[in-house]
Amino acid sequence: MRYLRYIFLLIGAAIWIVALSPDLSSKMTAQDSYRFGDLYRLSNLSQFKDPRAACPDYKAPAKSTSKKVHLYLIGDSFTEKERVGQKDFAADAYTNVRWGEVLHFKPDPAEVNILLIESVERHFRDKFTAGPLTNLVADSATFVNRNFDQPFMNKLDDAFRSKSTEGRLDEILFQNDFVLALKQLKADFNYKIFNRVNKEVTRVNDDKNIVYYMDTDTDTTKLTSSFSELSNSEVDSLVIHLNKSREIALKLGFDAVVLSIIPNKVSVLMPDYGHYNSLIDKVYSHPALEIPYIDVYQDFRKMGDRAYLKGDSHWTCAGQYLWLNKANQTINQLANKPIL
Numbered sequence: 264m265r266y267l268r269y270i271f272l273l274i275g276a277a278i279w280i281v282a283l284s285p286d287l288s289s290k291m292t293a294q295d296s297y298r299f300g301d302l303y304r305l306s307n308l309s310q311f312k313d314p315r316a317a318c319p320d321y322k323a324p325a326k327s328t329s330k331k332v333h334l335y336l337i338g339d340s341f342t343e344k345e346r347v348g349q350k351d352f353a354a355d356a357y358t359n360v361r362w363g364e365v366l367h368f369k370p371d372p373a374e375v376n377i378l379l380i381e382s383v384e385r386h387f388r389d390k391f392t393a394g395p396l397t398n399l400v401a402d403s404a405t406f407v408n409r410n411f412d413q414p415f416m417n418k419l420d421d422a423f424r425s426k427s428t429e430g431r432l433d434e435i436l437f438q439n440d441f442v443l444a445l446k447q448l449k450a451d452f453n454y455k456i457f458n459r460v461n462k463e464v465t466r467v468n469d470d471k472n473i474v475y476y477m478d479t480d481t482d483t484t485k486l487t488s489s490f491s492e493l494s495n496s497e498v499d500s501l502v503i504h505l506n507k508s509r510e511i512a513l514k515l516g517f518d519a520v521v522l523s524i525i526p527n528k529v530s531v532l533m534p535d536y537g538h539y540n541s542l543i544d545k546v547y548s549h550p551a552l553e554i555p556y557i558d559v560y561q562d563f564r565k566m567g568d569r570a571y572l573k574g575d576s577h578w579t580c581a582g583q584y585l586w587l588n589k590a591n592q593t594i595n596q597l598a599n600k601p602i603l
Contacts, residue, residue, distance in 0.1 A: 299443075300574025302473050305463045307443070307450035311473055313574030321351050321584055327595035331355045333374040334594060335366065335517070337398065338381035341525050341577060353591045353598075360398070362390065364409050367402035370516025375598045378512050378520045379590065380554075384527040384542060385477055388486040388493075392500065395507035401515050467533040472568060474529040475576045481537055489530045490537030493545065502549045509554050519597040523557035523590065525578075528571045531563045555597070557589045 297304055300313040326332060334354040336342055339362055349357035356374070360366045362382075370376055382390055453459045460466060465479040477487040509520040524543045529536055543560050546552065562585055563570040570582040578586070 297575075300572055301576055302464055302475065303574035305475075306461045306473055307446040308454055308460065308473070309447050309451050311574040312447070313572055318580035318583065321587055323351055323353050323587070324591050324595070326353045326355075326598065328375070328598045330598060331374045332594065332598045333358070333371065333376050334379060335360065335368075335376065336379045336381060337362065337366070337396070338379070339383055339386065341383060341583075342381050346577075346583065347587065351587050353594050358405070358407065360407050361409075362386075362398070364407050365398045365400055367400045367404065367406050367408060368515050368517075369402055369405050371405075375519075376517045377594060377597055378517045379523065379594075380508070380520065381523045381525065383525045384489065384530060385475070385487040387524050387542065387546075388497075388501065391504045391508075392486065392497070393504075395504045395511060399511060399515055465529070465536075467529060467536055472528075472532050472573075474527070474532070478527040478529045478576075479536055488537075489527045489534070489539055489542070491540060493540035493542055498542075498545045498549060499551075501546060502552050505546070506551065506553045520554055521557065521590075521593055521597065522554045523559075523586070525586070526560050526563055528576050530560070531566075531570055532568060555593060557586065557593055559586050559589060 295315075298315050300311065300315070303311045303313060332354040333356040334352050335358045337360045340346075342359065343361075344359060348359075354377075358366070380396070450460070460473075463476045464473045465476050466473055467479070478489050480488050481490045505522065512520045524546065526543060530539060530543075543558070547556050547558055559582075563582060566582065566585075570578055570585075572579055
């Protein structure tokens with residue numbers, strides 16, 4: 264019995280060590296835990312189980328200029344490499360930068376260098392409330408710094424941060440098909456019998472849709488909700504920081520800067536869930552804004568639930584293609600007549 268305890272202790276320690284390391288945990292995870300949608304992953308409700316399907320290849324329009332165009336995109340999960348890439352843009356070269364990464368930039372005078380800033384609505388205020396972009400650096404060469412040299416204690420703090428480690432443990436132990444089936448039975452039972460769902464999702468439209476709780480939490484202090492108060496002075500500040508970001512980019516050698524705020528799912532499907540703060544419209548229509556923008560909000564409103572995946576907070580192929588069409592139209596316009 265004593266040896267059995269040691270065996271279980273060793274197994275538990277091994278699993279914990281793997282969970283502490285993002286690299287080890289990704290290698291140990293047999294299946295994509297988001298294969299049925301990020302909102303299904305949270306709720307486990309069978310009606311929102313939405314197997315991920317590959318989108319048909321998008322055909323980007325031809326460039327409208329003979330000049331070489333290099334598109335640099337700073338973005339989040341809506342524009343991650345699994346969703347969009349160079350083939351989707353009217354550009355000769357493409358560099359994708361995540362918000363947590365740093366772009367070291369040396370302009371190529373033979374190219375039209377365009378910077379596209381993309382953020383989902385829920386995180387836009389967090390990114391631009393305090394100040395302008397901080398992940399652009401002038402350098403003797405162009406490259407993306409994806410791995411920061413952090414002090415050892417910072418790395419240790421990151422490794423033991425409970426939220427991250429819990430997420431990796433969940434991925435390793437509880438996202439296989441067998442356990443998911445049990446979790447789904449439990450979630451459906453709680454929903455049908457007790458009218459309860461996971462607190463990290465919110466039911467909207469008479470329970471026809473689910474959205475991320477951060478989009479609807481009117482009490483949040485993180486400014487992520489579509490219904491948290493948005494003052495005129497804060498909008499003024501956001502626009503000042505956007506214009507400063509453009510100024511920084513142009514001084515570094517970019518020829519043009521364009522902005523795109525992707526609407527929260529609830530902002531499209533049920534803006535009357537609360538008092539919608541109209542963040543996107545207030546920023547885009549601000550008289551002092553100096554940055555051209557890609558606006559899909561009203562288009563998505565017309566599309567309704569065809570714009571977003573059933574079990575996920577991200578867009579459908581149709582929603583993504585609509586955005587790409589507008590993005591490429593803007594890129595072609597800027598490539599012909601860069602904003603200097």
